[in-house]
Amino acid sequence: MRHQEYQYLELLERVLQRGDEREDRTGVGTKALFGELLRFDLRDGVVPILTTKRVYWKVALKEMLWFLTGRTNIRELLQQNVRIWSDWPLARFRNETGQKISQEDFEAKILEDELFAEQWGDLGPVYGKQWRRWLDAQGKEHDQIATLVETLKSDPASRRMLFHGWNVGELGKMALPPCHMVYQYHVTSRGELNCLLLQRSCDLFLGGPFNYFSAAALLIMLSQQANLTPGELIWVGGDVHIYSNHVEQVRQQISREPRPFPTMRLLRNPACIDDYKIDDFEVVGYNPHPSIHAEVAV
Template sequence: MPRHPEYQYLDLLENILENGDYRMDRTGVGTKSIFGAMMRFDVSDGTVPILTTKRVYWKTAVKEMLWFLTGQTNIQSLLRENVKIWTDWPLDKYRKATGEDISQQKFEERILADDSFAEKWGDLGPVYGKQWRKWKGADGKEYDQIATVIETLKTNPASRRMLFHGWNVAEIDEMALPPCHLLYQFHSSTKKYTDPVDGREKSKVSAMLFQRSVDIGLGLKFNLCGISALLMMIAQQADMIPGEIIWSGGDVHLYSNHEDMARELLKREPRPLPRMKLLRKPDSIDGYQIEDFEVTGYDPHPAIAAPVAV
């Protein structure tokens, strides 16, 4: 019987706990870290790596990915979707700049209620979506990397240049957080496969994600969920079938205050991975909404609370 694919994650977690190099990091929390790791997940039958040893709030991860695809950089639109995972950075900036010890709830309420306050304090700088959809070139033009990938899959699927990234050196210092999941590359098969949805013969498209910095306790689970949704959307727009997700990490680390959580995860046995499908095909990559995603068969172990290091 094949080994459950989630053991790739658990083995990596155990390796960091046992062999990680301890270092103090920019957050002041401290981590155990290794350099270089890889995991592979076959998603061709709709099974996706939404991990089961701890509940992953997959709708939050997909909403974040949809937000990236809009090209927006302000948390106001995220908060309207009840997504609060980016609040920590502008909140920290606001507290340091004003000296006001405002609560996260009050800060988020002001962002939602006051557009001018949101414009001043809710923007994250030119983070992911800005670079993916509106990279500003030296010629002054904006370049849509996502649209280019989809068009290339349609017109030149053998290309080795189907990728997008967010590491814009000229704008790194303006970002609330430099991109961690910074490079996505795509590869299509020459062999044809039967699409289980419509029965037609199609190529498979696979996605590889490189992360320079990986919070394995919290962030990685969201990243795996996000790339699952992204690959499904891009495959559908290119009239292809999702193939594999290949994940690779540079500095893969576990925060010191996540070690108890990690040990608890290692005691848990993975459950069957869920399936994800799209309920409709919008006219473009810009047309997807959270209601278009359906996840079935997800029965994870209970959630474990863990703090985010800012």
Template sequence: MSQLVHYEDQYLDLMRRIWNEGDERRDRTGVGTRSLFGETMRFSLRDDSIPLLTTKRVYWKTALREMLWFLSGDTNIRPLLQQGVRIWTEWPHQKYRAETDDDMSLADFEQNIVNDAEFARKWGDLGPVYGAQWVNWPRYEDAGQGLFRRSDQGYNQIVELISSLRTNPASRRHIFTGWNVAELSQMALPPCHMTYQFHVQSDGGLSCLLFQRSCDLGLGFAFNIFEAALLTRMIADQTGLHAHELVWTGGDVHLYLNHAELVEEQLKRTPSGAPKMRIIRKADDIFSYQFSDFVVEDYNPLQHIAAPVAI
């Protein structure tokens, strides 16, 4: 392995190792992958640093909108589509076509979601995915006679996390997760970036460790790492800490076999630059940030590389 001199070099090195040495096998999508198991990368978040890939353009504005949507607790794609964010629509579209035998195009499906609230309610919901678990984890109350009923108000893991960081920063329990075993079968897609743990240094430096059970290194990772860094910066802003480091650990880290052009093109490219992200307004709470509160500077990536999404 060559000496790593840019934060993105470790990503490209992992991509190269997976493509050249990864175990080739069939997967859930039927496309097939090459994969390695148990990989780790570290990214500095100091001085407003943000780990945006520079060897291809990452549409960070879309990723930002997705993170704000997660924090809202919403699980319906309608508010995303109203903002022009289409990254979640293939799963409900596939379900719609399977259950109705209607071969409606993806574009028409998306337009119906935007225009028709009732259609969106019926076909646009993804089940209890990320946001539902993060801010409304099911809570049950004693209903008497040995019975329990689900409470209208669930457990807000993000609120509790921020409270614990403020009141007990040395704790080793600063954790939230989306892996609710009882509800996995109801989700359009079980959480890939599933568990986040936070650590506070004695100087107030906040670090995040993200465990991602499954990672599409060619497509999904760019959003995953940006959003984890974004969330860490937001939490630091809310708790009076300063962002220090993001540690990413992947379980099954893979490249799809139909992404050969993406992989081979990206591995030819050389990373450069040091983008920054600033939060220009501290919101009253972490759920009140708006898109306009974030600015990315000094980001001059190479052109985007398109590749199909395996669903």
């Protein structure tokens, strides 16, 4: 069977060759295509952790577990040495105070000063808030994840098993509106759980590799909670793009040959979706090419 990673590498190549050159909100500029699809088979424990560059899968997993808590302050991430969300609150702090503080000093301040973290470390009602505490027009909160788990258990033939983060009334309060936006689930007659992830916007070089693995990890957790087996992850991208300052890195990645995907297993069966910890996950056989550094566009 052809290696699943080639579909990602071919998408990168298509964007480089045919992508529309566009200005974007960051000012960096992109090449972009609209409407792309990738499929990843998760049977037999295989997970799509890309191998043509090292993907720091524990960072991606810690982020997903943080989303599942419903909390939105970067202090909890920094306490786990996860820095992928620091750019947005740092930019807000610099803009509002005029202070030219370094990222390192800003993160240290967030960690050591709880009041400072409350003021400057919160991202607004981003992913986890919408997943676990969606606020409707009447002021009632809805736990979309809990509802999903219950439906997977009680009515697996339902066509209404999904959650999403595009809460129009709260978009203006978010540091970044949700990119991976809608997760829809489907259970086959064989008891396999599939997921279709709609991502409205994807930074293919930096964001995509995290998104594929995170969605797969969540599917594996949900499968265990509902006594199902992992099936397929279908990823649909809206605006899929390569930033102009990532082009050389992308060319380097495309030149590499994929290696076998690793497998992942859960070391215990937690009582509920809220109880998973980073140490519950074991990845075996991950042998990637070296990492390739690139700057995030804010």
